[in-house]
Structures are given as structure tokens and as C-alpha cells.
Amino acid sequence: MIRNLWGPQQVADYLGVPVGTVYQWRSRGGGPPGRRVGKHVRYKPDDVESWFESLDEGVI
Template sequence: MTDEERCAVFSDRVIAGLHERLGLASNPSLELVEALRRICRSSCGQAREVERSTDSPYMTTKELAAHVRKSPATVRSWRHRGLGPRGTRIGKAVLYRRDAVAKWLEEREQADEIGRRAT
């Protein structure tokens, strides 16, 4: 099964699940189905893009944002305020070493008093 076929199956399952949970008596409109399929295809494409990029020792701002579940604007703000992991500007892009990101996250976890108490 190709990635595109997997995305189509996934989107159909999402649509069926939403239809069932909402208790809709009739079938969803074709426009709704197509919109959901576009979203699912987009999500599948983004996942493939991230998977392909993991063999590089560097992360882009967008990849780092996805990794920490924040927006790219937040990551840029952290960088400008000296709060995020150290990045290196290459042309217009800012790249972050994966090992530096892991170290930064580890430091954040160690500095989180409440998080340490919860374990």
C-alpha cells in the first residue's frame, strides 16, 4: 500500500468516526469529505517530510517547533530572547543541532521543579 493509499484509508476512517460520534443520520456532504481528505493528506505529507529529515544532524525552525509542539514564531522568539537551544544561521535559515536540542530539553526538564516532584 502506498503512502497516498494509507492517507486515503486514514481520512476515510476519520470521516466515519466523526460521522458516528456526531450521530449524523445522513452521509456527510461531499465538500466536507473532500476538505477532511485534504487535511489528512497534508498531515501525512508533513509526517513524511519530518521522517525524511531525521537523518540530518540538524533541525530547521519548523522541525524544532513541531518537535516541541510550539509554533515557529515561538521558537524564533525563544532564539531572539536567548531562551531556546542555540541555533546557527545558514543563509536565511536557522539550523539547530539535534544533540543541542536534546541537551536543551534535558536542561529544561532538570530545571522544572514541579515536573521533578511529579515523578
């Protein structure tokens, strides 16, 4: 069972970055993987955490 999905604001809060940064990452093809649900983008918390753990230190 998956946990509740996150929107861009929850991703930004988790990572400690402005929500605009999450939108920029998505528009440039970077950042954690998200999926469209209708007109909204949603993120699986496990995917966000895995993406973060895969980064080299100081990359964000």
C-alpha cells in the same frame, strides 16, 4: 557524523510548540542553540534534546 539539521519548524514540532515560539526564543536569546547557515537558522537535533533535558520541569 551528525544527523540532518533541523529548521525552526522541526524544532517546534519536536517540542510541541508553535514555530513562532521558537523564533521568539531566538530573538530574546533563549531556547535551544541554533546556528546561521546563510540566511537560515539550523539546529543540531542533539543540541535541541540537550537543551530540553537541561530545563527544570515546567519551565518552557
